[in-house]
Amino acid sequence: MGSAGRGLVLVVEDEAAIAELAALYLRRDGFGVHVEADGSAALATIKRLRPVAVVLDIGLSGMDGIEICQALRAAGDWTPVLFVTARDDELDRLLGLEIGADDYLTKPFSPRELAARVRTVLRRASGPAGASETHTCGSVRVDLAGRRVWAGEQEATLTSTEFDLLAYLVRHAGQVLSRDQLLSAVWGYAAAAGTRTVDVHVAQLRAKLGEHSPIRTVRSIGYAADAG
Known part of the structure; x- marks a missing residue:
């Protein structure tokens, strides 16, 4: 699906109801959205579509979200990534790991908050810190x-x-x-x-x-x- 004015966001989520809700609110916020349910296909999709940001569920079957993010960073791809975690033990996996994600949300989350977090990550990535020193x-x-x-x-x-x-x-x-x-x-x-x-x-x-x-x-x- 083509991107809207704010750019294309890739949502990688294997729970259809969550993916649809996230996509709905991101589109309302002016983003184009493409959804992938399979972790193994996500890397190829990122390379093909070049999204402005990736909303990435950790608990995917096959290649999980952490492995996808690590593969991106190892390849020099610093597309902003926002992780979605379902359980505390998934967040525990992130502690002490050099993942290279930009933000995290824990399920259940507000879809409005998800859209706000994506906006914030992109705003941070696009501009200088506001000082020259x-x-x-x-x-x-x-x-x-x-x-x-x-x-x-x-x-x-x-x-x-x-x-x-x-x-x-x-x-x-x-x-x-x-x-x-x-x-x-x-x-x-x-x-x-x-x-x-x-x-x-x-x-x-x-x-x-x-x-x-x-x-x-x-x-x-x-x-x-x-x-x-």
Whole structure:
């Protein structure tokens, strides 16, 4: 199905009722929508249709959502991906893994929220952080205008969400920021959206920055970027 004004979103979901509802609300929001029920076919469809974003169920038969996202990133494809998880144990699988997804929703979810999340991910991916300066935090350097990051001498490849989270932490280096604060500042969501999303992205950032990561966990509160 052809794309609308906002671009084409690929929904990869094997529960027909959920896929139809997601597609309905995305179309109402001005997106074109193509639905795939089979995980193995999703990669070929992404290459063929070049969607602006992918809504990707984790619990697919055959090739699951995590494997699809990892294959995309390994191939250098950074199309924004929003994961949909059905159970807590699926979200647990994401913790500590370098997946490269941009956001997460847990079933059951509001289709209006899904459409809003897709808009937010695309807005983040398309524009600069709104500042021209470069920030240094330890051995990590963040170019806000160019949206580039170096860990030591090596440039790190981040998703748009990972970049914005790191940029926010670095701009507030030395401050302890709660998960709710980070969720509000970076994602723009209320706390009810789920603060574990922050944990997943911090885990991904640490994996990508390695020994250079300045991010410190502050138990029972949140995170801080150490300036030293």
